[in-house]
Amino acid sequence: xxxxxxxxxxxxxxxxxxxxxxxxxxxxxxxxxxxxxxxxxxxxxxxxxxxxxxxxxxxxxxxxxxxxxxxxxxxxxxxxxxxxxxxxxxxxxxxxxxxxxxxxxxxxxxxxxxxxxxxxxxxxxxxxxxxxxxxxxxxxxxxxxxxxxxxxxxxxxxxxxxxxxxxxxxxxxxxxxxxxxxxxxxxxxxxxxxxxxxxxxxxxxxxxxxxxxxxxxxxxxxxxxx
Amino acid sequence: xxxxxxxxxxxxxxxxxxxxxxxxxxxxxxxxxxxxxxxxxxxxxxxxxxxxxxxxxxxxxxxxxxxxxxxxxxxxxxxxxxxxxxxxxxxxxxxxxxxxxxxxxxxxxxxxxxxxxxxxxxxxxxxxxxxxxxxxxxxxxxxxxxxxxxxxxxxxxxxxxxxxxxxxxxxxxxxxxxxxxxxxxxxxxxxxxxxxxxxxxxxxxxxxxxxxxxxxxxxxxxxxxxxxxxxxxxxxxxxxxxxxxxxxxxxxxxxxxxxxxxxxxxxxxxxxxxxxxxxxxxxxxxxxxxxxxxxxxxxxxxxxxxxxxxxxxxxxxxxxxxxxxxxxxxxxxxxxxxxxxxxxxxxxxxxxxxxxxxxxxxxxxxxxxxxxxxxxxxxxxxxxxxxxxxxxxxxxxxxxxxxxxxxxxxxxxxxxx
Numbered sequence: 182x183x184x185x186x187x188x189x190x191x192x193x194x195x196x197x198x199x200x201x202x203x204x205x206x207x208x209x210x211x212x213x214x215x216x217x218x219x220x221x222x223x224x225x226x227x228x229x230x231x232x233x234x235x236x237x238x239x240x241x242x243x244x245x246x247x248x249x250x251x252x253x254x255x256x257x258x259x260x261x262x263x264x265x266x267x268x269x270x271x272x273x274x275x276x277x278x279x280x281x282x283x284x285x286x287x288x289x290x291x292x293x294x295x296x297x298x299x300x301x302x303x304x305x306x307x308x309x310x311x312x313x314x315x316x317x318x319x320x321x322x323x324x325x326x327x328x329x330x331x332x333x334x335x336x337x338x339x340x341x342x343x344x345x346x347x348x349x350x351x352x353x354x355x356x357x358x359x360x361x362x363x364x365x366x367x368x369x370x371x372x373x374x375x376x377x378x379x380x381x382x383x384x385x386x387x388x389x390x391x392x393x394x395x396x397x398x399x400x401x402x403x404x405x406x407x
Numbered sequence: 408x409x410x411x412x413x414x415x416x417x418x419x420x421x422x423x424x425x426x427x428x429x430x431x432x433x434x435x436x437x438x439x440x441x442x443x444x445x446x447x448x449x450x451x452x453x454x455x456x457x458x459x460x461x462x463x464x465x466x467x468x469x470x471x472x473x474x475x476x477x478x479x480x481x482x483x484x485x486x487x488x489x490x491x492x493x494x495x496x497x498x499x500x501x502x503x504x505x506x507x508x509x510x511x512x513x514x515x516x517x518x519x520x521x522x523x524x525x526x527x528x529x530x531x532x533x534x535x536x537x538x539x540x541x542x543x544x545x546x547x548x549x550x551x552x553x554x555x556x557x558x559x560x561x562x563x564x565x566x567x568x569x570x571x572x573x574x575x576x577x578x579x580x581x582x583x584x585x586x587x588x589x590x591x592x593x594x595x596x597x598x599x600x601x602x603x604x605x606x607x608x609x610x611x612x613x614x615x616x617x618x619x620x621x622x623x624x625x626x627x628x629x630x631x632x633x634x635x636x637x638x639x640x641x642x643x644x645x646x647x648x649x650x651x652x653x654x655x656x657x658x659x660x661x662x663x664x665x666x667x668x669x670x671x672x673x674x675x676x677x678x679x680x681x682x683x684x685x686x687x688x689x690x691x692x693x694x695x696x697x698x699x700x701x702x703x704x705x706x707x708x709x710x711x712x713x714x715x716x717x718x719x720x721x722x723x724x725x726x727x728x729x730x731x732x733x734x735x736x737x738x739x740x741x742x743x744x745x746x747x748x749x750x751x752x753x754x755x756x757x758x759x760x761x762x763x764x765x766x767x768x769x770x771x772x773x774x775x776x777x778x779x780x781x782x783x784x785x786x787x788x789x790x791x792x793x794x795x796x797x798x799x800x801x802x803x804x805x806x807x808x809x810x811x812x813x814x815x816x817x818x819x820x821x822x823x824x
Contacts, residue, residue: 226818235719235817255724263721270821274716278417283410290410291722335720 183209183232183343183375188241188251190227190398201227203398204241209391211342212373214366216389218380223395225379226347232377233266233345234258245343263292267336269346269365269378273328275320275335281307281327282316285334292339306334310364326357330364337368344368346378350385362388411726415733419741422706426738429702433742433801434749436695437793440688441750444793445757445783447681450775452784453604455666456639457776458673460543461605463666464504464634465643466650468492471660473631480508480529482586485629492657493537493633499653501637501646504537505630507617511583514592519577530561530581530613532620534630541636544601544614551575551599554616560598564612566769568600575600581615585624593623605776606768643667676774692796695742696804703735703808714812715820724813731809732802739801743794750793757783 190202202224209215217225230236231243234250235258243251250261275284286303294302307316310330320328329349336344346365350358366388369376378385386392394402419426459465469477473484486492489505496503508531515524535556539545544562545553554560563573577597585591595615602609620626637646643665650663667674707714714727765779
């Protein structure tokens, strides 16, 4: 369970203050497939970054499970992310000098998983995302959709509790975007991983089982779907 | 850990041109260090060798009082009855000869030198029967011959002869004070001219027979010093202690001094020149450090989003820093290998052919006891230091940029274009 309570986040640019989140509160249950939707500057990415422990809030609190992540120090946040969170980025953020296999397996390496287990889990995950036989290819030799599949495999290979995806289909054409969403949905159902993804694309919103809309740093609607 | 090494080496290859360029800067710096070190070691070795072989010997025995006033060369503080002492030293297995140094005024005459004149000189009176056992003089004669015992003949250095426009058979008068303070004038004929590998001898050397001087200056078997030659492999410090022990009970208080104590000015000057070379080397390394630091800053800026991703995945800051330090260390290693290889090649020529500084040594007294060609030397310790320094320097120069890689907050890294 993720509990976001009265979270405020301001950004200061010179003398200008941007109120990115103005007291946002939301609870997300385990295994939910939630979309945070809203126009640019509505605070979607800020909310994801705060839940993902890569940004700090100004007030309020965030609990993930029974852990108060908003008050954790830098080192604890790093450890928490390493053990519990997976990330998918709009621009994939793969390491260009590593193969598909290495891009996925390094997440397990930093967790200290034994070599043999790394191999088994990585290969299984690459197969799950449809990249079997492409494990030796580097990102530069793969399409955008295939690269995002690697990113999904990378996010899921360590069996995280939560996967945070910031505009995961924004760099893809609609067909590939749909394939990626279907894959995410499949993984959500198969592994019970909580997925939270931001978007401003209506097609993407349609895939969400829960749609939370943000506007000017505030939640304006929260709708659960079948 | 293995992942960090794989990633570091792939990144080095990914930016291979930049890697090579940075490694070249490091290689250049290290090669300069290598060559300067080789030259300094070579100069040092040869200079010391020439100093001992033509000027000071390895050890000298003097009266304690003479050592303290040696700059004035006081004859009244010379070792009395030197022969028994020489016999004692020789019996102990040492090769030794007696010498007497004194200051004099040299008078030049118009009939030989075109015009009358005089100049202050330092004269060394040598025992011709034993001198060649300690000093290599005979084979350095370029004109004439060595003086005969008891003669009024002398040998002078080649540059000194050139400066005076002197030749064999020319006569000069040496005026000095004898033992007891009386003035004495001695007419001496130039019988030989020597050109040694030691410029100090060539520039100032005046050698006269000790028995002639003993008579003129009322030395009565005295010598200001006993000079001892030791093999190159000898432990000078140990032999100095042994000799000190041997002469401890002599009738007058004696002291044994090693060549570096006698030629302390030469040693101090070499040390000073090494220090100034270190400043140049520091600047070379500074350039190499700026190069590697700049490369690391560029690498970090180019991969800032990649770093943001790795940090968001939970990679420790220490591992991110280690990644860049491995990269820098590897670039340093490549630079070191290139620097040592090219440096070794260049050093081969330096060791074999050397650099001719004869034009400089003739006109200027740099203090080195080398006449013209400065040779390098193979100095394994220097080569090892070169290699280690290349890696250490690179790692040190990368440390601050590597730390910077983890200071920026993750969302900013991920937004980086």
